[in-house]
Amino acid sequence: MGLTAAGAGEAGEALTRALVVRAQNGDAEAFGELLAAHYDRIYRTAWKWCGNRSDAEDVAQDVCVKLGSVIAQFDGRSAFSSWVFRITLNMVRDMQRAGKRRGRHVDAYAELAPDSQRAEQEDGLEHAALWAAVRRLPEQQRDAVLLVYAEEMSHAAAAEIMGIREATVSFHVHQARKTLRGLL
């Protein structure tokens, strides 16, 4: 039955849905609650994709602004959190493309991201190489890998967020593995 887990999750979902509906009807307070509830998740996702705090904070802020203007367009076809996820990924992509044009490159070649925590340096060094390598993957492959591994989603959930088929997600992950074998 699994009633506890399902019950708690459903309750959270229901609360989110209620907040969304209120926000769509113009309730600023509800929108504020929604943002507060989702900010950390947005930021963490952004960090995973960008690899440094300042970019992640920028992206998270952009996502908040975006949400403020498009919340009315959320149609409830997918879960709110997946929708936010998609917006976040789009924001990351937009920012990185813009960044490339401006020539301001993410510290892709640094062996260790500058603001990675000291305590985990040892561990971090090894991981940072992997993270950096993953971030250098082509967008689709990177998204697939990060969604499936860093966000620990199922292939189906990742497919929903990326807007592609499940099999394609598996394909991208597989491709990423092949690409990385050259990089690492």
Added chain:
Amino acid sequence: MTDKMNPDEFDALKGGPVPAARDAARERALAAGMAAFAAQQQKKTVPTKGGALGARLRSIITSLKGNSIMDLRYPLGTAAVALLLLPLGYQLYSTTALTPGGTSPTTTVAAKPAAPEKADDTSALVDKATEAEVVPAEQASVAPVAPEADAVASAAAVLAEPAPSTLPVAPSPAGSVVVSRGVIAPQMAQESMVAGKMMAGTPAPSVMAAPMDGLSGDSFARFEEQRLKVAAEEPVSTFSIDVDTASYSYVRRALEDGYVPEPDAVRIEEMVNYFPYDYPAATGADAPFKPTMAVFPTPWNPKTELLQIGIKGYVPPADGVHKPSNLVFLIDTSGSMDEADKLPLLKRAFGLLVDQLGDEDTVSIVAYAGSAGVVLEPTKAAQKARILGALDDLSAGGSTAGAEGIELAYRLADEARVADGTNRVILATDGDFNVGIDDPEKLKDFIAAKRQSGVTLSVLGFGRGNLDDATMQALAQNGNGNASYISSFREAQKVLVAELGGTLDMIAKDVKIQIEFNPAVVSEYRLIGYETRMLNREDFNNDAVDAGDVGAGTTVTALYEITPVGAGGALVDPLRYGTEPAGAAPASAGEIGFLKMRYKLPGSDVSQLIEAPVTPDLVYGDIADVGDDMRFAAAVAAFGQKLKGSVYGGDMSWSDIAALAQSAKGTDEGGYRAEFIALVKTAGLLKPDGTQDKAVDCATDSCPEN
């Protein structure tokens, strides 16, 4: 999924360190988001400039050029499917009995049988579609005289002939019956031809408004409100008594939480029976109750009167020998029970119950779902500490299917069986009936079979959101027990302490009530509530038919709204009273009706009969003259009807109901009536007067002319 060559190459990505965002950044982001949100709201309220309809003026040529392909929201495939499905859907819709727009009482007008239903090749589908268009055209010619055509027989004929030409003089293979209907609306004719094919004479069920409450996960058995009946046609009304009170507790809880309960959750008889009434009790266990009756004006309808029948179960003298009880608590410990108003409340409720038991009574505890199994072997209530300790140790959680939970409970009940006392399993749950027998029907049969062997079953419902009221009721009815909804500790006190006798000590079982109305005095009548308890007329004398049970001291009330002859206008000429053998006694004119009750004593399988005439001296001219109990019951009934959006409720306002209840408050020892008055006021806030939604569409001709 994972590549075998590199099993966890990417696994290192899991749970990677993510430094927390700076608070300043977080606040900045939230503020920016809020600002954007506010700006967006602002934009919404300022109307766009340009066209009056809010759209920008554009050349229509662009849309003609096909540039709109960029904006093609509905793919072509969808459009094609829609084009195919809509006509088909319309046809199916209009050929089912669900079509609104009037049920035809005489369904013999088989204007044109829907023959293509039978054909199964694809060409038939085309036929069907064209036929849908043809039908309305036919009606004009059918209307004046519609010969009855045998649906099946003429099916072939209609297929063979071009439809319109056959119509003015449609073939009537059987003896033709002229149906005197002036105009037949196309839809009705279509409907009636199908109805005729399905089962001639069966009126299609009327379409009900959708239940308003989609919020809760609780489920209730659907039922239609009692209909008004004409005494001359159906002078006899038979039902089983209902001592449950779950509906009132549920309704109260919903209202207190700020919801209007769904109509199916409102069972008026359970609301009326929730309150204790001070009817005179019977004198001995041999005739365990006697009816108290009164007739008084209906508060919500000046043209009708209420016939109230109250019975109170015999209360065995307290100093007598204590009948030993053997109780088995069968407790749901699934994860969903882990809420303050479920398992913790349940523990305290059972604690109360244990306190009431005598030293010789036995208690056993079985848990199912979650931590399943025997928690406490049969234990004498003298060892209270042990029982309470076992109760305390119960914890909700896990999701193991508690197989054979119910069998275990009944086995323990058998082990500790007391010969001359109460053997009962008390099932406490929030709606999870995963007791080991999955099939609800089998579960009912199992419980009914155990009832025969002397072990009864009561059900206590807890919590909200998952409650399966229908199953609760069904199980308790099959187990000869009662179903109660425990919403609070106060309610637990009422059910398990104040009314413990009624809960445990059954004094009569299978109690049925049958009333025969005198058509010379009563033109129409309507039983209020008891929708789920109606019996067939012949069931009354059939001792095999199960019915409700009465516990010690329980009061049961039934209300009939009756229309006296002459007051509301009788529809049919009265029959000569006395043609029914049972009511023949003095055939005294002016008698309103004749009450018969059947019951069985606890140990017996043969029913006893109580009879009493409803005589004119029971009639009160003014509602102010009747006792508090009567007026209060009327107020509760009015409340239930209004809450349900009943068509019979009249225009009594919430404040009228509250005032009526207030006038009938009496001593109100338990404070239940005061609570009811507060509840009426709450309901008035949630569903203000005037917004009452009618449950039944009065456009249909099934609506009463009252």
